[in-house]
Amino acid sequence: MSEEISMSEEASINPRRIPYALYIFCTLCLLLASTVAGATNYTLWINGRSSGGAPGNYSDFRYWGPAATPAGINKQAVNWDGRSSIASQSGRVRDALDCFCTGQNWCYIAAYSAGDLLLGYTLANYGGSARTVTNASANASGVCAASGGVQTGWNLKWVRVAAGAAGGSELANVGAWTTSEPLVQDLKTSTARAMYNHNDTRNVWFYRYAGARGTAYSFVLPGQDDEVVAYHSSGGVAGNAGRSLCNPGDWLCDDLRLGTAPNQGSSVKWSWHSVVFRDDGERFNHYGDGNWAGIIGVMREAMVNTAN
Template sequence: MKNLVCTALVAATALVGAEASATNYSLWIHGRNGNSTQAGNYNDFSYWGSSSTAAGVNKKAVNWNGTQRISVENYRVRDALDCYCTGANWCYVAVHSAGNLQIGYALSLYGSSARTKKNAVPNASGVCGNLDGTTQTGWNIKWVDVASGAGGGSELANLGDWATSEPLTSDLVTSTARGMYNHNVTTSKWFYMFAGAKGTVYAGALPGQDDEAVAYHSTGGVSVTGGFCNPGDLFCDGTLNTGTTATSNGKAKWSFHTVSLRDDGEAYNHYANGAWAGIVGPVRSDMVTYAQ
């Protein structure tokens, strides 16, 4: 599917002479991070790993205070989308963990709003200047790659296993995350889900397969919570199927959500570790291949 999307977009751009100067960008939106990155600095990749590592065309780090509520910090994501994904420019988006909530929130609540076209030249706060004073509806986004997405929340937040002093923890409670916005509304942008399954000793707190922090019901984009697993695993509610197919017990995925990677080998945990590690690794590889 992704090959077809890219081919169609390239062909469409080639047919429009006025779009010849268009620039593509790869935006990386991090998750919970203890506010360790510099908000507004699109070159600070410290959450992910070395900034010299290939991670898609014209990569930009979308940094926000990863301890605060999604609604409070979402303006920084919208600033980045306005900067790089309006006018003649297009974006590929990669997100990790709570970054899934950030892009989902932006698209669902603001993706059909009027956006002033920007010039892709940010100031120190990460805000770009106006291009020509005109507006457009929503953003030019080709698709979204999701590494261990927390769009469905985590039972670790339900149980208070994360620092309760962080406002973001409240947003990661499964009922809160799922009720924050309509996850089926993505303005027709596809979310490619990469679900890790290298759990650990406390995985019992998470239902079904997990990556130490988030369970398959969330990382697989399933529309309800539950214990979903790899094929052949016992004591699960059902198998998380790849693609857009519902789980084996009939639980549907959100609209425009498809599972690109189900971690059958249980090889990928949740954490980037500042080294493009864990489930972020295969997402980075996918961006290198397709975000061009």
């Protein structure tokens, strides 16, 4: 009799267990779907030297060119004044990273010229710090409100760099620019290279684009250059000072090699840095001309194709 009761009870209970399991499963699916739906990818553009867009206004793309031009998913202009010291302007980058690259949100980054130095400095010095998760809705100052939670560092997929000046420029060394600008002092090759640990990208890849259509300042800039930075900087080459690096076939200096491979002559790139474009045809200079031109245009095309 007890066995019959047990079997009867089991029969009455099992039909209830199956719908309950389905309920739990469906609830988990809905939670997962809501999490995915709430996640957003952004593309951040960090300008170089000289002013353009209004700091704090992530919709102002005047530095680059027409705002309607495609430049990656949910593009945001991380505007800074382009004149002040790297240390003083790092807060602008941190505000943007806190806004768009925390919580469920992830970022692709495009950095240009001195923006490379600014981003590298920010990641090396603050990329391991506690960051407040925000709501991705910026006020007029470019700051987003907390949405609950804290995380370490930022959610970054990768960085693309055009005409990167993390290694400085000899134009700053010789005083070709207004020397009263704090940024010019930071862009001296020895200063830029000693400013932070360039190998510490928080394990984020920097994919580099090096232009070579340089003419006006070739007597100052060693090796191949884009009229503002030489290959040793745009190619992410390590060391305390610049060196002459060129395109293959130029017998006057060693080759800047693609990818992460050591260059001809055994110079090496910083860790987590890879050259993905070398201007072998000498077609692209440093300048965007307010229309996404020069080496910026090469990087923009890559952002359109990969930042999604």
